Amino acid sequence: MDGIKKKINIALLKLSVNKWDLLKELDVSNIDGLITRFGWDEILAAMVASESYLTAAVKKLYTDILEREADPDGLRSHIYAYGIQGWRVCLQGLLGSDEYRDRKGGKDAAAKAVLTAMWRDLTDGRDPPDLDELASLPWTDAIDALLSRQEVAAHQSGRLWQRLTGNQGGVPETVISAFTRAGPEEAIRAICDLPEFEHFVNRHRAKLPFVVAVPPVGEAHGRPAVPVLSDTLNPYKGRPPHTYWNSGVAVSGAETDPMVGAPFSISRTDAIATAGSCFAQHLSKSLAAQGHRYLVTEQYHGHPGVADEGYAVYPARFGNIYTARHLLQLFERAYGLRVPQSDYWQGEEGRFIDPFRPRIQEGGFPSIETLLEDRERHYRAVRQMFEQCRVFIFTLGLTETWISPVDGSVYPLAPGVVASRVPDDDPQFHNHSVGEVSSDLDRFLALFFEVNPAAQVILTVSPVPLIATYEDRHVLVSTVASKSILRAAVDEVCRRHDGKVTYFPSYEIITGPQSAAQYYREDLREVTEEGVAFVMSVFGRHFLSSGLDDAPIAPGAASEEPAAVELREEDIARFSHFVKVVCDEEAILG
């Protein structure tokens, strides 16, 4: 009997061997989370690695079986049994105890309960047959007899067959008889001799470590070691802790760091630029405060009519950029690709407002000329920002926006919020879809990388809810819809630009259930300083390095000459033409 039990334990250990190292590294205090994650079999098999595991598990068995806390002596002896002889011995000890028997109403009833539990355990919960006869036998004989039952052998053989060949059902008789005759190890050997196993291994060879080498148990019999497949059918098994809710979130709660690695790091000399919704302001302030090189390309210049407001909030004085379309159009306008028809809005007292950054200057500009001149300087600064940054961080905030039906210009605010007159193009409300947002981001990124191919982009979604919605629905519904659209679009874009565009999960940090809204102020909208600090600590952990980088910051700055190129016919024709050109000095000498 002991031999068979030991074999079962060994087989289970083998099957969980690729979890072994992982389990040893885990936080053992969260036994419930681990049970959910790995299942009882593997947990029990792996528990011998840790006394704290054993202690916690025995305590749980006490609670489950005897429905009380473990007394010190019982705990110690069962931990010992568990560690040395395996979990089934421990289980048997508790199930066969007087206490349990008394609670169940006599020895036979207790034995029957034990055998029933074992039957269910070995057949994945099937109802047991009549076990009265076995219950009357001595413990060891009863368990031996139970394990040699055809149903148990067939079911256990089926599990091994499935794991080792990927096949459901159709277990060869030779495998079942090997199991009946000598237990799981022999059944494994029988399967390994069959072509189905070889086929399966070949099919999954590229996905190693599905195939796990195991201690050479078989060598004791002069036979080669048996390769054992581990959980090939469950792709989630063996995944890193952060991929499981329990170990990834439940354990760490509000302190959860959902960022998994960063494809690059930012040194103190790397120029960082940010843009986006108001949450992006937190990023810019924090990065500057930490001594990183926060890029500012537009500074107050003292020109008449221009107020010293809104500078250095972002690299250039563009104010909040809530939508991907707005960012795209900012690029297009700054590079002369887009010229909006509506140059200005009129505010109070005849002053003029820049519709694309309506709140950068309280009350607007005193004249159209001042506005346009300031905008020209502004666009120059925007170009410098795009071209000089090493890292560009954009925080998407909204999908709801206002669009000119005339030329498609998007405005960050409805005109009526700041203007005293409806503009000629009478902007209309529009709520962007996932497709529109991802398409706008794609288009922006394509343009941006043309002027700054060496830059890295980090996308985030603002956790700040909508202050108001123009849709005819509840603001909460609009908020969730808007953020979901942004989040989905960003996910699509990051997949398409893998390696150049990275998502930073500030949204998840603040809004996830693990934080239980603790990072929101009383209005449940503004993010607290603690929330920002925690977001930035995660950002810093993954992206910021304290080192200095001597490499040129400006991506285009080249100290070396461009590489050699081959000339095309059209180039040669062009240069040959230049040779023939007679220059124009007669204009002054003639």
Add this chain to the structure above:
Amino acid sequence: MRRIAVVGRCQAAGIGDALMHMVDDCEVHSFVAQESYRDRMLPHAQKALAECDLIFSHYLYADHGFYSTENLRKEFGEVILIPPVVFSGFQPDCIDLIVGHSSHPSPLGSYHSAIVAAAYSLDVPSDRVETLFNKFVYQRLGYYQEFAKARTYLHSSMKAFGIDISGEWPDWVKSGVFMHSYNHPKPIVLASLAKLLAIKAGLVPADTPTPELGFDFLSHFPIWPVYPELAQALGTKGSYTFKKAGTPVLIEGTHTLMGLREFVQKSYELYGDVPQEAFDLPVVAKTREVLAPLLIGS
């Protein structure tokens, strides 16, 4: 005393200056054979060339009359050819609008901006054109590849004349922007070239250093700026300040410089008289093809 004559295009004067610096006990006469004053300088040229020991010349076609290379060979014997220096790596936007034999004028003599010409032919308002002078547009127009292309062409065109500039090139690059425009080199280039020609002609030893010229004849002519966005990629500084031909008239307080906005406006004013064929030239058409799909709105 050795008597040397240099005949050719605008670059000839700098070559002559450099030869004066290098060759001991010599007299150098330089003749820039431009159409408008060819006749006036003819008596001087005939006399000087008849008395000289050695003639250097750009290859000039028969339409240059007396100054044509074939005529000089016929009348005076050996003529050492000077390879013309053409390098558009710093100023890829600088073009000419020559249709047939007509060179249409610009605010900068005969130099035009491909971007301005293309924008004009696309009916882009003049006040919008300035915004097209940026890195993104240059990238799309292939301006960042121009330096490497022009370098390849320059080296190979010099080799065709038996001149190897590979030893000179590092000094040119180190000096910064070594061209005033695509066909007007700065003194260091002309001095280098003159040195190589003088070595080839046996006038000076092979280890002769490149002379430093104190006078830059071609600086009197238009100077096309290296646009800052391109300059950055070339490791230098640039500007959008265009220099017209001539020198400032101090008494009047005038100057010879103009900014991009003025250059665009004046180009547009002149383009009203330029025939359509000029805007159909390949370099303008290609620029137009690139710009047209990029422009949104009026």
